[in-house]
Amino acid sequence: MLDADAIGRALRRIAHEIVERNPELGSVILAGIPSRGVEIALRLAGIIESLRQIQVPTGIIDVSMHRDDVGTRAELPRMQASHLPLPLENKTVIIVDDVFFTGRTARAAMDAISSFGRPARIQLAALIDRGHRELPIRVDYVGKNLPTAPGERVRLRLENVDGEPDAVWLLKEEKA
Amino acid sequence: MNTLIRNGRIIDPANKRDEIGDLLIVDGRIANQSAIRNPQSEIDEIDASNLIVCPGLIDLHVHLREPGFGWKETIESGARAAAAGGFTTIVCMPNTSPAADSPSTIAWIKDRAAEIACVNVLPTGAISKGLMGEELAPIGSLAQAGVVAITDDGRCVQNNELMRRAVEYARMVGLPLFDHCQDYNLVGNGVVHEGYWSTLLGLPGWPSAGEEAIVMRNVLLAELCDHHIHCQHISAAGSVRILREAQARGVKISGEVCPHHIALTDDAIQNFDTNAKMNPPLRAKEDVAALLGGIADGTIAILASDHAPHAKFEKEVEFDAAPFGIVGLETELGLFLDLLVHKNKTIDLPRLIEMFTVNPARLLQIEAGTLSPGRAADVTLIDPELEWTFDAKASQSLSRNTPFDGWKLKGRAVRTIVGGRTVWKL
Amino acid sequence: MTEPGKSKMRWQRKDLLGIRELSAEEIVFILDTAGAFKEVGTREIKKVPALRGKTLVNFFVEPSTRTRTSFEIAAIRLSADVINISAGSSSLTKGETLKDTAKILEANHADLIVLRHSSAGAPQFLAERLTSSIINAGDGAHEHPTQALLDLYTIRQRKGAVAGLHVVIIGDILFSRVARSNIFALLKLGARVTLVGPSTLVPREFEKLGVAVSYNIDEVLPSADVVNLLRIQHERQRKEYFPGIGEYIRLFGLTKERAKLLKPDCLIMHPGPINRGVELDSDLADGAQSVILEQVTNGLAVRMAVLYLCGGISA
Numbered sequence: 072m073l074d075a076d077a078i079g080r081a082l083r084r085i086a087h088e089i090v091e092r093n094p095e096l097g098s099v100i101l102a103g104i105p106s107r108g109v110e111i112a113l114r115l116a117g118i119i120e121s122l123r124q125i126q127v128p129t130g131i132i133d134v135s136m137h138r139d140d141v142g143t144r145a146e147l148p149r150m151q152a153s154h155l156p157l158p159l160e161n162k163t164v165i166i167v168d169d170v171f172f173t174g175r176t177a178r179a180a181m182d183a184i185s186s187f188g189r190p191a192r193i194q195l196a197a198l199i200d201r202g203h204r205e206l207p208i209r210v211d212y213v214g215k216n217l218p219t220a221p222g223e224r225v226r227l228r229l230e231n232v233d234g235e236p237d238a239v240w241l242l243k244e245e246k247a
Numbered sequence: 248m249n250t251l252i253r254n255g256r257i258i259d260p261a262n263k264r265d266e267i268g269d270l271l272i273v274d275g276r277i278a279n280q281s282a283i284r285n286p287q288s289e290i291d292e293i294d295a296s297n298l299i300v301c302p303g304l305i306d307l308h309v310h311l312r313e314p315g316f317g318w319k320e321t322i323e324s325g326a327r328a329a330a331a332g333g334f335t336t337i338v339c340m341p342n343t344s345p346a347a348d349s350p351s352t353i354a355w356i357k358d359r360a361a362e363i364a365c366v367n368v369l370p371t372g373a374i375s376k377g378l379m380g381e382e383l384a385p386i387g388s389l390a391q392a393g394v395v396a397i398t399d400d401g402r403c404v405q406n407n408e409l410m411r412r413a414v415e416y417a418r419m420v421g422l423p424l425f426d427h428c429q430d431y432n433l434v435g436n437g438v439v440h441e442g443y444w445s446t447l448l449g450l451p452g453w454p455s456a457g458e459e460a461i462v463m464r465n466v467l468l469a470e471l472c473d474h475h476i477h478c479q480h481i482s483a484a485g486s487v488r489i490l491r492e493a494q495a496r497g498v499k500i501s502g503e504v505c506p507h508h509i510a511l512t513d514d515a516i517q518n519f520d521t522n523a524k525m526n527p528p529l530r531a532k533e534d535v536a537a538l539l540g541g542i543a544d545g546t547i548a549i550l551a552s553d554h555a556p557h558a559k560f561e562k563e564v565e566f567d568a569a570p571f572g573i574v575g576l577e578t579e580l581g582l583f584l585d586l587l588v589h590k591n592k593t594i595d596l597p598r599l600i601e602m603f604t605v606n607p608a609r610l611l612q613i614e615a616g617t618l619s620p621g622r623a624a625d626v627t628l629i630d631p632e633l634e635w636t637f638d639a640k641a642s643q644s645l646s647r648n649t650p651f652d653g654w655k656l657k658g659r660a661v662r663t664i665v666g667g668r669t670v671w672k673l
Numbered sequence: 674m675t676e677p678g679k680s681k682m683r684w685q686r687k688d689l690l691g692i693r694e695l696s697a698e699e700i701v702f703i704l705d706t707a708g709a710f711k712e713v714g715t716r717e718i719k720k721v722p723a724l725r726g727k728t729l730v731n732f733f734v735e736p737s738t739r740t741r742t743s744f745e746i747a748a749i750r751l752s753a754d755v756i757n758i759s760a761g762s763s764s765l766t767k768g769e770t771l772k773d774t775a776k777i778l779e780a781n782h783a784d785l786i787v788l789r790h791s792s793a794g795a796p797q798f799l800a801e802r803l804t805s806s807i808i809n810a811g812d813g814a815h816e817h818p819t820q821a822l823l824d825l826y827t828i829r830q831r832k833g834a835v836a837g838l839h840v841v842i843i844g845d846i847l848f849s850r851v852a853r854s855n856i857f858a859l860l861k862l863g864a865r866v867t868l869v870g871p872s873t874l875v876p877r878e879f880e881k882l883g884v885a886v887s888y889n890i891d892e893v894l895p896s897a898d899v900v901n902l903l904r905i906q907h908e909r910q911r912k913e914y915f916p917g918i919g920e921y922i923r924l925f926g927l928t929k930e931r932a933k934l935l936k937p938d939c940l941i942m943h944p945g946p947i948n949r950g951v952e953l954d955s956d957l958a959d960g961a962q963s964v965i966l967e968q969v970t971n972g973l974a975v976r977m978a979v980l981y982l983c984g985g986i987s988a
Binding site for chain 3: 133135136137138141142143144145146147148149150151152153154182183185186187188
């Protein structure tokens, strides 16, 4: 669905919007959700720096321990330590994720952020928005809207994380 | 009712007999060979083709739990389990409640057995009062009451001086003395063989030396008192060596081996299975090899089960807290046939039957264990080639504490005859 | 450290019964997860909702304030509801069996049971019979997996890696579940282990587990990267295991004089509670090489990780 160039364009669009909508760029923090959200946050920070010569601090916000489906999964993935530039007071924290889907991950991320402090506002950025929201949450910055059927899967690969070239596929429901 | 058992392989080690033939039972007794040619009209015939026909097997180490522990086993249920295992005579241990340390308890056991047991039940009496190892039980009175041996089985007299008096006294009244060999100080709170697995699992170890020290003590006392001591459930390599050396010197000392001590090693406890917890404990491969060596060269001449029933709720506890022991009457013959005769080829069939018949009979000084004419017709029919799977749920015993559930074995008793009457049949 | 995201491993155990059953990968997985939970301790709000709605029972049939407290704080920080049951207050003292007591706990919807018991194998006994997650908080002389994990976490944090290190465990090994769990864990992660102590408490049989045994502490100390001193439990032990505390200190105590044999960066560890002046000199316990308090802090993170992982999967 997207190749490396398209992903690059989408990220630049997000970066531009972040710059436009946050006049006080110095108070913005990009908090990536592991593992690809962290990579996207770093890339966004790079683009913003090239646009405005401002280093936007980035952080990691692991949502595993804030999820609402603990105890319902048969196995658990590895988690990563959260790390945010503190304090968060009077800051705008932009949660960065790869694929925006039900909204539950974003909710968990907001919950996690609040345990570090009370930022002035929290916003959401995602490379892909595939729809099918289950919570009343909307995304502020979208790289690409990708309407999908519920059974379909969005497969995203990023060079630095996966060791494969940047790309996005839409997989039909072959395996559940 | 008279019975003719036809075409079986008759193995009667006491009479050095091993031949295909017929065995006639008249009025509950073994009849003369000559009588077979002129059988009376009223006769049952049993076809024993491809079966062994041998004297009824004897197990001289069984816990029947009565009086006092009827939820684990009763004299009635234990006797049924014995019959199902091919045994016509069993010797029950005195660690009941009350302990079998008085003539009245012995009388109760004998009465109860006569009333309800389908096999011959012979009681033993205690060495010490209450099995406490402090004062001698009334051994003379126990002898008069009809015990076949004295033992504190389940416990071990630690005081060597008291033990010496017991041996001397037993000699006077003509009773063999059986001993559960365990040095309490060396063993401490040990629950498994002291070795690799106890080290790995952090379970308190029961060192081989805890048995060997008492076996050696018994050698010295048997020699000193010139009387027979029989060491029960020998488990350690060193014990076999001590027995062998002492027997070579003519000391009146013997030992018995239980099936679990050659069928399993201490790795069976690695999942804390309390059905692998016994006393003495399952030991190492080297010990199993030494036991087999002792059986092969005749140092060990008697096999026994140490049938020790415990209820499920008693065994289903922490490993430390679980009682020692397993049921064994129904798996005993199958395991020994499978392991000693078929798999390891340690001994041949006649020798196995000797260890289950004439050898224990001689030790106990009882009129059993042979097919001599005129003797009570206690006969076991064995199919040595029968392959079967032990199902603990189908056991005759009240208890199910066995590590052998589901084991495939080769060889089994198919009919048990006590006093001419079939008490169990496959 | 294994790089997060690189390993495809997923956690699938509902029970933590011992280290022996874990793979090296699983051990590292727990340590990595503990790293994430250690960060929670630095937050303004040190509580996460991971086990919200879950009930954890601290079932301590053998008393232990330290371990119970650590599990309790860990559980509270994970938002679990915590009930403490100790030997004195349990029906075990009234003759109820362990199985029955545990079945009652489960019937009361205990999702996790943290069991401390004097009998080896008691946690496995429960795990085979209950659907609740069973976490072994020390069983007899068998295993104390979370203690070993926190020891490894501390070593890894200070030394970067465990593989290749020489770890010396000193004291009562025979009766120590801490020693056994540490031996299993250290060997799986590639460390070299030497056990030191009186021959009565460090039987040669331990060599079969793949460790070295020495009765000469002065020979061993110079090559140690970590020394882990185990508590000498003289109050509980049968007296005849060693002739007395004085002789123990003379032969095996980590005195100031002996500590001079250690490399400057050798870590001094102790699972506690310390007998100051017995296993080790009091000043050394508080000195620069000591990581004893870090062990306690790391214990919280490790226990959070274990509770999260075992309690977080569906049974």
